[in-house]
Amino acid sequence: MSLNVIDGRQLAERLVEEMAEEVKTRTALGYQRPGLAVVLVGEDPASAIYVRNKIRTAEKAGLHSVVTHLDASCSQQALDDIVTDLNERDDIDGILVQLPLPAHLSEERIINLITPEKDVDGFHPMNVGQLATGQAYLVPCTPLGCLEILKREVGDLSGKHAVVVGRSNIVGKPMASMLLQANCTVTVVHSKTVDAVSLCKQADILVAAVGVPELLDSAWVKPGAVVLDVGINAIEKDGKRKLVGDVNFADVADICKAITPVPGGIGPMTIACLIKNTLVAAKQRGVKQPVVKAR
Ligand code: GUN
Numbered sequence: 001m002s003l004n005v006i007d008g009r010q011l012a013e014r015l016v017e018e019m020a021e022e023v024k025t026r027t028a029l030g031y032q033r034p035g036l037a038v039v040l041v042g043e044d045p046a047s048a049i050y051v052r053n054k055i056r057t058a059e060k061a062g063l064h065s066v067v068t069h070l071d072a073s074c075s076q077q078a079l080d081d082i083v084t085d086l087n088e089r090d091d092i093d094g095i096l097v098q099l100p101l102p103a104h105l106s107e108e109r110i111i112n113l114i115t116p117e118k119d120v121d122g123f124h125p126m127n128v129g130q131l132a133t134g135q136a137y138l139v140p141c142t143p144l145g146c147l148e149i150l151k152r153e154v155g156d157l158s159g160k161h162a163v164v165v166g167r168s169n170i171v172g173k174p175m176a177s178m179l180l181q182a183n184c185t186v187t188v189v190h191s192k193t194v195d196a197v198s199l200c201k202q203a204d205i206l207v208a209a210v211g212v213p214e215l216l217d218s219a220w221v222k223p224g225a226v227v228l229d230v231g232i233n234a235i236e237k238d239g240k241r242k243l244v245g246d247v248n249f250a251d252v253a254d255i256c257k258a259i260t261p262v263p264g265g266i267g268p269m270t271i272a273c274l275i276k277n278t279l280v281a282a283k284q285r286g287v288k289q290p291v292v293k294a295r
Contacts, residue, residue: 004258006149012268015148016061019275023062026282032289034282035064036120036274037086039097041079041105042072046234047098054096054271061275064091072102079105080113087115093285094120094278099170117285120277123169131177137284138277143175145269146207146228147182153226153258154205158183163203165189165196165216165246171209171230179205196220208246217248218255227252227259230266 027033036058040051051067058065068082079097086095095118097110111119116126122140131139150157162184166172172188179186184205189196200206200220208216209230221227231246245262253259260266 003253006153006258006260006265008260008265009268012272015272016057016275019061019279022279030288032091032287033062033064034278035092036094036278037066037092039068039082041070041074042102051098054274057271057275063275063278066092076105079110083110083113087118090287092118093282094118096121096274118281120274120281131174134181138280139178140170140174141273141277142171142230142266142270143178144273145266146175147178148269149228149260150205160204161185161202162205163187163189163200164207165200166209168209175207210246212246213244214248215246217251221252221256223255224257227256228266229260229262232262232267
């Protein structure tokens with residue numbers, strides 16, 4: 001089978017360019033430049049890289065962006081105050097608090113505190129409920145990126161058997177909801193599933209989001225399947241640090257129809273979808289630029 005490695009970087013760049021055009025058009029019509037606020041707590045190196053990439057992409061799309069960096073030892077009250085202020089600011093359309101938070105801070109509290117209209121992560125229970133009931137408005141960025149890829153690679157998803165490996169709130173659960181909404185037959189496989197391998201082997205579309213390096217090899221994949229690898233795992237191989245996904249790329253590549261690489265697959269699409277969500281939130285809020293009165 002001729003292998004199709006899906007270039008997530010190129011696809012994301014195209015999406016960001018399209019959105020930059022849209023931002024230009026909207027600002028020319030007098031709307032406020034869409035604003036994204038990112039809050040980072042602590043010094044986790046992976047989180048710092050993610051935040052830097054998010055801000056860089058927001059700037060490429062012409063968004064106004066604000067980063068707040070708090071010390072790892074900050075209090076829950078200090079973090080709550082930052083989010084409350086961002087909720088009230090007119091120039092901010094989207095708020096993202098980078099997860100995970102240090103153990104003494106409550107992620108649940110922060111997810112619930114961000115106003116649903118600015119929840120560009122799609123993690124607030126109101127947005128989760130809207131997705132589950134088919135009224136999606138702001139939905140989690142990683143599964144949204146996966147869906148954008150599937151629309152291009154597969155087209156109509158109706159009747160396809162999609163298997164999602166992993167049941168996290170960030171990827172697995174919303175991914176399953178979105179695929180169901182797109183008329184797939186959906187199976188969710190997790191750590192307590194009996195015979196996960198044979199269930200995955202039936203998938204037309206296989207989404208791996210478990211966080212276990214190279215867990216899925218060719219025994220898990222049906223010939224001709226489309227495989228989306230959401231995992232980003234740092235491992236040591238031959239004395240070198242390396243990023244790998246949840247799929248054993250070399251073993252699976254020969255049998256699948258298309259596959260996303262790690263890095264350069266789902267990661268850039270997740271960031272492009274964050275920008276997309278910020279635009280959705282900005283359009284919904286519809287804030288105009290302040291009128292400057294002539295003296
Ligand atoms: N950490 C890892 N992925 C994500 C994400 O999609 N959103 C936030 N806020 N934190 C993350």
